[in-house]
Amino acid sequence: MKKLVYSLVLFGLVVMSQPNQAQFKDWGTKFGFRGNALFPENEFSNLGFGGNDDFSFDSYKLSYLIEGFLGIELTRAVEFQLVAGYGRYSGKALFGSGVDYGEYQTTIIPLNLRLRVSPWDVPVWNPYFYIGGGIMKFDINTKPNAGVGGVPVEDNGWVGIIPLGLGAEFALTENVLIDVSLGGGISTSYDLDGYRSGADDIWDSYFTVGVGFTLTGESCSSDRDNDGLGKCDEEKIGTDPKNPDTDGDGLMDGEEYLTYSTNPLQVDTDNDGLNDYAEIMKYKTNPLNADTDGDGLKDGDEVLKYKTDPLKTDTDGDGLTDGDEVLKYKTKPLKADTDGDKLSDGDEVLKYKTDPLNKDTDGDGLSDYVEIMTYQTNPLKADTDGGTVNDGIEVNRGTDPLDPKDDVIKINAPIVLEGITFATNKYDITPESETVLQEGALKTLQTYPDITVEISGHTDNVGSNAYNQKLSQRRADAVKAWLVARGISADRIIAVGYGEERPRVANNTSENRRLNRRIEFKRIK
Numbered sequence: 327m328k329k330l331v332y333s334l335v336l337f338g339l340v341v342m343s344q345p346n347q348a349q350f351k352d353w354g355t356k357f358g359f360r361g362n363a364l365f366p367e368n369e370f371s372n373l374g375f376g377g378n379d380d381f382s383f384d385s386y387k388l389s390y391l392i393e394g395f396l397g398i399e400l401t402r403a404v405e406f407q408l409v410a411g412y413g414r415y416s417g418k419a420l421f422g423s424g425v426d427y428g429e430y431q432t433t434i435i436p437l438n439l440r441l442r443v444s445p446w447d448v449p450v451w452n453p454y455f456y457i458g459g460g461i462m463k464f465d466i467n468t469k470p471n472a473g474v475g476g477v478p479v480e481d482n483g484w485v486g487i488i489p490l491g492l493g494a495e496f497a498l499t500e501n502v503l504i505d506v507s508l509g510g511g512i513s514t515s516y517d518l519d520g521y522r523s524g525a526d527d528i529w530d531s532y533f534t535v536g537v538g539f540t541l542t543g544e545s546c547s548s549d550r551d552n553d554g555l556g557k558c559d560e561e562k563i564g565t566d567p568k569n570p571d572t573d574g575d576g577l578m579d580g581e582e583y584l585t586y587s588t589n590p591l592q593v594d595t596d597n598d599g600l601n602d603y604a605e606i607m608k609y610k611t612n613p614l615n616a617d618t619d620g621d622g623l624k625d626g627d628e629v630l631k632y633k634t635d636p637l638k639t640d641t642d643g644d645g646l647t648d649g650d651e652v653l654k655y656k657t658k659p660l661k662a663d664t665d666g667d668k669l670s671d672g673d674e675v676l677k678y679k680t681d682p683l684n685k686d687t688d689g690d691g692l693s694d695y696v697e698i699m700t701y702q703t704n705p706l707k708a709d710t711d712g713g714t715v716n717d718g719i720e721v722n723r724g725t726d727p728l729d730p731k732d733d734v735i736k737i738n739a740p741i742v743l744e745g746i747t748f749a750t751n752k753y754d755i756t757p758e759s760e761t762v763l764q765e766g767a768l769k770t771l772q773t774y775p776d777i778t779v780e781i782s783g784h785t786d787n788v789g790s791n792a793y794n795q796k797l798s799q800r801r802a803d804a805v806k807a808w809l810v811a812r813g814i815s816a817d818r819i820i821a822v823g824y825g826e827e828r829p830r831v832a833n834n835t836s837e838n839r840r841l842n843r844r845i846e847f848k849r850i851k
Contacts, residue, residue, distance in 0.1 A: 350444070350452040350495065350503075354545030356397040356405075360505060360538030364389035364413055367510070367531040368519040370430070370470075371417045387416045387429065391534055397442070399545060407440040407458070409489070415518050415532060419470035427470040430520045436462040436487050436511065452503075455492040462487040462513060469520035479517040486514035495540065500550075503540040510534055554580020555590075565590050576603030588613045599626020611636045622649020634659045645672020657682045668695035680705050691718025703727050723773040735774060740782070740848040742830075743767060746805070748843070753800040755808050763808060767847050771814045778851035781805045783823045784830075786839035791825055799823025805845055820850065 365371075371386055391413030398406045413434050419427035438460025444452050465482040491509020498504055510533040516522045518530035546558035553570035555563070565572040565579045572579050572590050579590035588595040588602045595602050598616035605611040611618040611625045618625050618636050625636040634641040634648045641648050644662035651657040657664040657671045664671050667685040674682040680694045681687040687694050690708035697703040703710040703717045710717050711726070713733025720727040745762035748754065755763070771779065783798035783805075802821035810816045831838040 350447075350497075353542040353548060354399055355543040356399075356503075356540050358395060358397075358503075358505065358538055358540035360393045360395070360507070360536040362391040362393065362413070362507075362534035362536035364391045364415065365533040365535075366415055366417050366519065367533060368417075368528070369521060369523050370419050370519060387418060387431075389414050389416050389532075391434070391436075391532075391536075393436075393536075393538070397540075402447070403443060403445050405442045405444070407442055407456070409436070409438050409440055409458070409460075411436045415464070415530075416468075417519070419519075419521065429468055430466070430470050431468040432518050432520065433465045433467060434462055434518070435464075436460060436489070438462075438487055438489050438511075440489060450497060452495040453492070454494065455490075456509070457490040458488070460487050460489070461485065462511075464515065464518055466517070466520045477522045479520055479522050480515075481517075483515075483517075485518075488512045491534070493536075498539075501542050501544075503542065505536070505538040505540050507534070507536045507538075509536070549580075551579075553578040554584060559583070563590060573602075575601040577606065586613060594626075596625075598624040599630060604629075609636055619648075621647040623652060632659060640672075642671075644670040645676060655682060667693045669698070678705060688717075690716040692721060701727055709733075723775070724769070725773060735770065735777060735849045737849050737851070740846045741766075743845045743847050746845045748801055751797065753797065753804045755804055760808070763805065767805070768809055768812055768814065770847070771809065771818065777849050778818050778820070780820045780822055780846075780848045780850045781809075782846045782848065783821075784828055784842060784844050784846065785826050786842045787826045787829070787833040788839065791827075795823055795825030795827075797823070798825045801845065 365386060366389060391411050393409055393411040395407050395409040400406055411434075413436075414431060415434050416429065416431035418429055438458045440456045440458030442454050442456040444454040446453055461484050463482075463484055466479070469479075489509065489511045491507055493505060493507030493509070495503040495505050510531060512531040513529055515530055516528070544557050546556050548557040549555060550557075550567050551570040553565075555565065557567055560567040560579070563579070563583060565583075570578045570580075573593045575582075575593040577586070577588070577590075582588040582590040582602060586602065586606055588606075593601045595613050596616040598605075600609065600611065602613040605613040605625065609625065609629060616624045616626075619639045621628075621639040623632065623634065628634040628636040628648065632648065632652060639647050641659050642662045644651075646655065646657065648659040651659040651671065655671065655675060662670045662672075664682050665685045669678065669680065669682075671682040674680040674694065678694065678698060685693045687705050688708040690697075692701065692703065692705075694705040697705040697717065701717065701721060708716040711728050711730040711733065713730030715725070715733040717727040720733065725732040743762055743766050746759040747756055748759075749756070767779070767781070771777070781802045783800070783802035785794040785798050787794070799821070800823070802823050806816070806819045806821040809819060826833075826842070829842045830844065831841050833839050833842055
């Protein structure tokens, strides 16, 4: 007996070391057979439960039970078995006193139904326990010696049987299992050993140690690779029932097909450059839509190439979609103001029509932002007022870029510097005259640094012509000196005195004579 137990344990360890992944669950149907060593339990032979209290193997002879069965899966943990067997129930008729009453031998044919429970879902082996009920045909072939005291027994008939036990299945191949079990059966008869002792008799029963082979089928729900897809679904889709991740994208076939509706045969279902696992688990994009946010860029390009947000149409929030920025305008989808002119790319393109790649679209020396926000000039037109001088020059020299009149000073067009006064017969610049010169001649020469002017002095007709000519020259020279003293190059100023030769009006009244005493400013080059 010890050798038998050791052999079974050793065999189980060898089988468990094999790499086969048998179909323990979702098999649908199975059938097989078992060979059992049978140990009777009755008045003559027992394992401590019968009438003979002295345990000994002396009462045992070779007994066996061969079983065939058909199993039907009820759930992943419970199966229903129909079992039929044929065996010999035999031994020596010995009592504890050592008296030998010969032998008994009975043919048994049990038929029973069993519920077998496998609550543990473990790889390589499948432990279980079972209990059932049925009937058993028996025929007594040999009875103990007639001299043994007792009551009459039935020689044959049908009795009830309750099988129960435990065991484990081990994988030989994917569909072939070896079954090792310890169990037994309790009959409702006292007669299997051909003897009844009387009132203290026990039901005849038996223990078994069995080894068998099982062939498994497969149900549609069979999921060998535990990917969430049954056998029939995998066959329909074309996935590998032995590989939970057929396309190797990091998602199990069941997740792809049932949860995400992606193609478990294709790593990148939508061909956007990202595998389905990355889209679902990392980037949260739609693995069935190459462009999740509809911005014109594939999710893969957004993530891997442009670093934009595949879930956001306008990553930098500048009013342009990422696709338009990259493909149409060549702007940066991660920078709202690509050219750094303080106008967003979207405003430049959609609102102002300026170039988002050029700070100064019209090349007038003013940035688009400064033109729009500060001077209200046209950023698409270098000379907003059309006066021949561009906006940048006008702003820099202080003229109005919205007024064409101040763009240039006409040559030989004299300007009277009203307000410049001199004391009678004097040529000193008065404080009142300095204000006029500051706002007139000085500012003009500073504003237009490329012009040359004539400062001319004029008098009325009081006094001699020669005197008046000298006085007008001195007054022109005084104005020139004042301007030079304030930074204007002397080369740009020609001072001329015309005396009384060029009156503005007739010298016939004191007012007219006052008007004729003047300084004129004229561009000559």
